Amino acid sequence: MYKTSIIKIDEKNIDIEKIRKMAKLLQEGKLVAFPTETVYGLGANALDPKAVEKIFKAKNRPADNPIIVHVSDEDMVYKLAKKVPKKALVLMKKFWPGPLTFVVKKSDIVPDIVTAGLDTVAIRMPSHKVALVLIKESKVPIAAPSANLAGRPSPTRAEDVIDDLYGRVDAIIDTGETYIGVESTVLDLTSRIPTLLRPGGTTLEELESVIGEVKLHPIVKTEKDIESMVVKSPGMKYRHYAPEAEVIVVEGKSDEVRKKIIELVDGYKKIGKKVGVMTVCKSHEYKTDIIKFIGESLKDVAKNLFTTLREFDKEKVDVVLAEGVEEKGLGLAVMNRLRKAAGYNIVKV
Numbered sequence: 001m002y003k004t005s006i007i008k009i010d011e012k013n014i015d016i017e018k019i020r021k022m023a024k025l026l027q028e029g030k031l032v033a034f035p036t037e038t039v040y041g042l043g044a045n046a047l048d049p050k051a052v053e054k055i056f057k058a059k060n061r062p063a064d065n066p067i068i069v070h071v072s073d074e075d076m077v078y079k080l081a082k083k084v085p086k087k088a089l090v091l092m093k094k095f096w097p098g099p100l101t102f103v104v105k106k107s108d109i110v111p112d113i114v115t116a117g118l119d120t121v122a123i124r125m126p127s128h129k130v131a132l133v134l135i136k137e138s139k140v141p142i143a144a145p146s147a148n149l150a151g152r153p154s155p156t157r158a159e160d161v162i163d164d165l166y167g168r169v170d171a172i173i174d175t176g177e178t179y180i181g182v183e184s185t186v187l188d189l190t191s192r193i194p195t196l197l198r199p200g201g202t203t204l205e206e207l208e209s210v211i212g213e214v215k216l217h218p219i220v221k222t223e224k225d226i227e228s229m230v231v232k233s234p235g236m237k238y239r240h241y242a243p244e245a246e247v248i249v250v251e252g253k254s255d256e257v258r259k260k261i262i263e264l265v266d267g268y269k270k271i272g273k274k275v276g277v278m279t280v281c282k283s284h285e286y287k288t289d290i291i292k293f294i295g296e297s298l299k300d301v302a303k304n305l306f307t308t309l310r311e312f313d314k315e316k317v318d319v320v321l322a323e324g325v326e327e328k329g330l331g332l333a334v335m336n337r338l339r340k341a342a343g344y345n346i347v348k349v
């Protein structure tokens with residue numbers, strides 16, 4: 001059991017002394033949860049295998065799931081990568097700092113535990129000021145997966161981190177809500193044509209406008225349980241982002257989706273279930289226990305998705321019926337997370 005300290009920091013008026021204390025913890029091999037613009041991360045010194053091992057323990061993370069390494073300057077990239085491909089340079093210039101992670105061949109300084117034994121490393125420079133200053137002050141690259149227990153929805157507020165990791169980490173930095181709400185995009189640059197392994201805060205369309213063709217790994221749009229699929233990004237095979245309730249995604253034209261959900265609500269109510277509905281259309285009304293409107297723009301939907309799944313758990317609903325969105329822009333990431341949260345329990349209308 002850890003004694004967890006919770007440190008509030010104002011991103012607009014950063015108290016550097018507080019950050020230095022947190023950076024010192026990281027240098028001592030301790031665990032610090034911190035905000036990024038996407039979701040909260042659980043950080044440890046990426047060059048210290050013992051520290052990274054603590055991340056796996058704290059999260060109950062399977063050992064074959066590699067961790068993204070966060071940097072605050074480009075020099076760190078040259079230390080972590082065996083070779084920095086041209087496309088990485090272009091991407092760094094255009095999208096960093098920001099929600100884009102790229103995968104390149106790793107150098108010898110990256111411990112095997114970080115990459116789960118792969119010969120590649122995933123690297124990102126976050127744009128959240130507190131994250132950047134923290135990494136800079138700690139003077140080492142920071143390995144950081146999302147700061148949730150493995151399998152739970154990613155945390156977009158310090159309260160979510162506290163719910164999952166209080167007593168399991170040394171410190172939690174609280175700056176309030178994150179901005180994007182879904183994790184970074186993971187792009188593999190080791191294949192001839194770059195491959196999107198995980199859709200996220202940087203859209204496929206944005207990437208293609210800068211580097212041309214990008215392949216979608218089949219897992220990105222999968223609608224099946226892919227536990228048995230051979231995958232390049234091992235983390236993607238786990239059923240996660242899941243709340244405790246059963247989640248069903250209903251996909252199709254808005255009107256058809258509404259009709260189907262009305263029918264499903266009815267069916268579940270008849271057998272005595274507590275039903276929640278997550279809608280992306282303000283005018284949709286349902287006769288159900290709880291209805292949560294998560295926004296109409298894809299930006300709002302992405303931002304509120306994980307938080308809302310956690311809220312349904314707090315209200316102890318048995319079933320969540322979620323309206324799907326179009327798979328374009330941020331919608332690709334939203335649908336990827338939602339289908340996973342539903343354990344691929346998808347109804348198409």
Ligand code: AMP
Nearest residue numbers: 066067120121122145146233234235236
């Ligand atoms: P998270 O734990 O939420 O930060 O997710 C990290 C994601 O990045 C997971 O899906 C990992 O599988 C993926 N990832 C990390 N390192 C690598 C790597 N070297 N190659 C491919 N995917 C990676």
Ligand code: MG
Nearest residue numbers: 145146147154
């Ligand atoms: Mg995660």
